[in-house]
Amino acid sequence: MLVLEDVSKTYDGKRMAVNRLNLTVNAGEIFGFLGPNGAGKTTTIKLITGLLAPTQGRIMINGVDLATAPVEAKRNFTYVPDHPEIFTAIRGIDYLNFLADMYDVPASVRRSRIEKYTRIFALDGALGEVIQSYSHGMKQKLVICGALLPQAPLFILDEPLVGLDPLAARHLKEIMKEHCAAGGTVFFSSHLLAVVDQICDRVAVINQGELIICDRVERIKSDYAQSLEDIFLELTKDA
């Protein structure tokens, strides 16, 4: 579903934010992307979403090269950033309709999907309100609803659980599992190792722009005979 081949990103030609990253995320799996602050997680996600261009390497999404066919590639994923910085002078419903139009969500399913997701995240009563009146958590939920709406094969989330209440966080985790059970893929970064341990099929740890480890969660834990938290701290101790 997602392939990163030898991807590097340098800023100003000197600072290496991501260094020759090779990663394959298979269809149907929840993939956790871990790393300490400043390790290159957000840069990698920005490269995958096309917000940044790699200095070298290739990114394939569902078999489509992001560099040569960006529109086609972008149809295959939706993205939830770490901060819900969106245009807030419109109503919640306008935001969702906007995204539905951008991803060509058919009229026949649009209403039911909007109603479904906004009900799950308890936003249905606030859709007629202007987004700037929303709290941080509500904005985050709205961005998540918008990203779920097109039901794109790949769901990319950067720290998605920050700002969510426990119930919304549980709903999101369930949706992620359902999405993968239906053949979709989830790629998400997080600092919440317990959550990663709980829901991820595979994890990758990045440190100083380089991939340290990438494997199934159970295998990593059995190899190191430690908890995921201890393994993470050991792997990134020089960060």
Added chain:
Amino acid sequence: MRKFRALVRLELLEFFSKYRTGLGYGAAKRGKGLLVFTLLLLAVPFVNMSVGVYQYFLGWGRPALGVAYMTMVAFLLLSFTAIPLLFSFYFHSRAAQFLAPLPLPADYLALAKMVVVWLYLAGINFVLLFPVAFLTGIKAGHTVGALFYSLLLCVLNPLPPLFLSGLAVLGLSTRTANRNRKSLFSYFFAFALLGVVLGAQLLLTEANAMRLVAWTERLTGFYLPAGWAAQIANGSLLDLFKYGALNVLCWYGFKAVARKLHCAALVLPGARPVRPPVTFDFRPRKKYWQLLRRHLFIIVRHPVFLMHTILTLILPGLVLFIGFLSGDFPVESLLRGDEQERLLLFWVGLASAPALLANLSATAITREGKAFWETRVLPVTTWMNLRVRMATTILVNLAFSLLVTVVFLLGFPLEYRALFPGLLFVTMLTMFLAATDLVINIYRPYLHWTNPAAAIKNNLNVLLALAYRPLLAVIPVLAAVCFPWLNLYGILVCSGLFLSVLTLVVRRVLRTVLAAKFDQIGG
């Protein structure tokens, strides 16, 4: 008292920090100097107006009536300034969050804000009322007294309008605590303020002379402080006592109003109006239309962007209208000699003004700020992303050019055959500038602004866009030189066609070369 002084100081700091960031000067020492310089620059036209009022009424042998006139103008001006300021201070203050829980009497918190507004209004009085009062005092023969009385007037004059504004804000507070309505009120009072300043200037024409003197005398009977101020400037201690007594009364009212405003501010923002269920429209729309709508909303729904855009668009028409009214630019001057060519030239200039002044494309990327990423991750082509930004500029500017055209056709006998060359030129100029300004923004995107004024008013892109516009005069000049047999109509058609070729070239460069640069923005 020490705590109260500290509170006033804090409120003053917040006020000036907002003012400074609003002007885009930052917090550096140089920024403070620039702030003072800007304030001095702003004071010049008001001092000029005050001196002009003195000279005007002196010409009629009634200099003290000038003080009464300016006191009434100041009353309106101070009220229209105070109302949005009080809204901002009480209902939308950043400091309120940490001040409210402090162990301070509520009166202190309430009054500190009022004192800051009063100081601001006293400053306005200093440039508006002081010159006319001081000159009137000098004329009346009180050299030292003139200074003393004029300064006293500046101190006494703001309290009555401030007290009444406080009452007005209190009455409207339940309706305006909502953020959107706050913006609406800000627009209203900003335009009212503009109306007072322009109206006060326009009344000072020769044609209005007799009426103005009579009006001032009559209105002084309705607003007694105006008559007292005139007498104070002449050195009347009795009137000083009367104005002082009114101020004491206002002070007590002022304290009560401040306290009530403070309490209302603590209660209101948390209250959300209960709305009836709304039915939503789920019909799909075209991507291009949705993106265009988004960019139009960014301008229309953002108070600062909207205000700036409207003011830029109406400025040339407003200047002209004032010129017509004041007689500085008589309508007859347009209807002399080669009437049609003169009218055509004048109309084309006026209809081109939105494209020349409202350089919306120069901030088309910047305006999105931190939300810029949204359209970048969507499955739309970069070219569509760029095209829609240009289309927003073209739509807004051309809509206004067409409005100007309709108004012009209603007021002046312009031949209909002049419409085609004129509209061709204006349309192509608008399209060309929409494209070239976007090039500037691609090279100079500025997304991490916190104050919207910095995104549009103080953005160097705007200055750069304005800087190259005079060069466009070369195009019609070149057409006239290369094709000397052409009349004005022909020159406009020729220039329009040349601009259309240039537009195609710039759009081609945007699509093939600069699209890649656009894709690197925001990383």
